Amino acid sequence: MISAQGKKSTTLSEQLSIKLAELVPGGVNSPFRSFEEVGGHTIFLRSAKGSKVFDVDGNSYLDYLGAWGPAILGHCHPAVIEACQKALACGPVFGAPCELELEFAQLLTQAIPSLEQVRFVNSGAEAVMTSIRLARGATGRDKIILFEGCYHGHSDPTLASRKHSVSSGIPHSYAQNGLLVAFNNLEALEKCLQEHRNEIACAIIEPVPGSMGVIAPEPGYLQGVRKLCTTYGVVLIFDEVLSGFRVAFGGAQGIYGVRPDLTCYGKAIAGGMPVGVYGGSKELMSHLMPTGKVYQAGTFSGNPVTMAGGIATIKELMKPVVFASLEVLSSRFFEGIQSQIDRLGVPVRLQRAGSLFAIVFAPRPVKNYSDSLLIDKHAYAKFFHSLLQNGIYMVPSAIDAACISAAHTKEEIDYTIEKIELALRSSFH
Ligand code: PMP
DSSP states (O other), X not given: OXXXXXXXXXXXXXXXXXXXXXXXXXXOSSGGGSOTTTOSOXXXXXXXXXXXXXETTSOEEEESSGGGTTOXXXXXXXXXXXHHHHHHHHOSOOSSOOHHHHHHHHHHHHHOTTOSEEEEESSHHHHHHHHHHHHHXXXXXXXXXXXXXXXXXXXHHHHBOSSOBOOTTSOHHHHTTEEEEOTTOHHHHHHHHHHTTTTEEEEEEOSSOOSSSOOOOOTTHHHHHHHHHHHTTOEEEEEOTTTBTTTBTTOHHHHHTOOXXXXXXXXXXXXXXXXXXXXXXXXXXXXXXXXXXXXXXXXXXXXXXXXXXXXXXXXXXXXXXXXXXXHHHHHHHHHHHHHHHHHHTOSOEEEXXXXXXXXXXXXXXXXXXXXXXXXXXXXXXXXXXXXXXXTEEOOSSSSSOEEOOTTOOHHHHHHHHHHHHHHHHHHXX
16 A cells, blocks of 8 residues: 555554545544654554553554553453443443442542532533533633643633634634633732632633643642632632542542532543543532533433443542552652653653653653643654554653553563663654
8 A cells, every 4th residue: 555655554554544544534533642743653453451552463562541541440451341241231321310320429429529419421521511511500600710731621612712722613702701821820810810800600720730741730739729719709620530540549639638619530430431520519510400500411421331330440449459559550660760861861851640640851840831832742752652662652742641550560660661761862862
């Protein structure tokens, strides 16, 4: 087969990339998956098990993409697969309540103090979109505060703000309702709240942003955000779609001791099944139809297979040994990478929170969106491909979070650290 560039395709992945691009724009069903930033053709995967993914050309890779977050227990965890298969055999969707919804809701509300009630949806973006609608419906206000560099999925309200236009196709009028403030900056938030007093429905924030390097909030920052939102009567929404159960059991709100009004989860909570959840106090959640006036619906919301995957995943994560071993593995991994960075003296930062991490090619630590603009994408691309050649699948983006799973072994981690040294060397040549 001959590609558009006239080059002979060498792998089945490459051939499939070209074919899929004829039928699906860019050859991907989500732009994050394209290798646009790192170069080269995408790799077609056929299966995944534990810490590894397997491509259509017979190669295996140690996986640090973690499906962009969900694979916290590793791929195809036996308990999750068994639970999902059992649910599937009983019927994948009913369009009526099932017992598994009750069980999953009980588990989540017991595990996470800020959740008195939850609603299940099918993706993180849906959870975010509806939380914002709920905050608007409950307060009767239109404006929302967004934090620069935080990502919340592909819904219109979160992509529209005055400062940045992330996507075309969103009415300009939407931008008037999206107020953008810098992350890790309480003064900027307070100024915005003062300027738009009584106009703001909610502030939505990733407590530990994962899409501009993994950024830890400055000490006291999230507590300050909470206080300001309370003072100005603004609903505080934590988007824990990525940080949930990754940064810590339950998410960032547990370790930082901050109780948001609404929280969104997704990704890691259902063992790889498509999921989103949002929840908060009974009072706020009562604004949802059919008890209230805020609309949200979904044919597949709360479907038994996703619920079964979620129950099995949370039950696994509740076993102290699982989180303890994830922490031991993560510490070993990050200490190993950090010592390579220190030894080589390269301008690279390791930014980590729990089992999320970013290997950031920047001259100084990334603490906000402006810092993230200094990231050297070219050096990262070399790093990525060096690892790929050595059978390690890292995230194909210089600023997004990579993940470690409970299925990685010490030996695999040591192998990765060794290859990271090589990759770091090759990035600066
Ligand atoms: N919020 C955050 C913080 C995310 O990282 C993502 C996905 N990367 C989303 C929301 C959207 O989730 P989904 O892709 O499941 O719609």
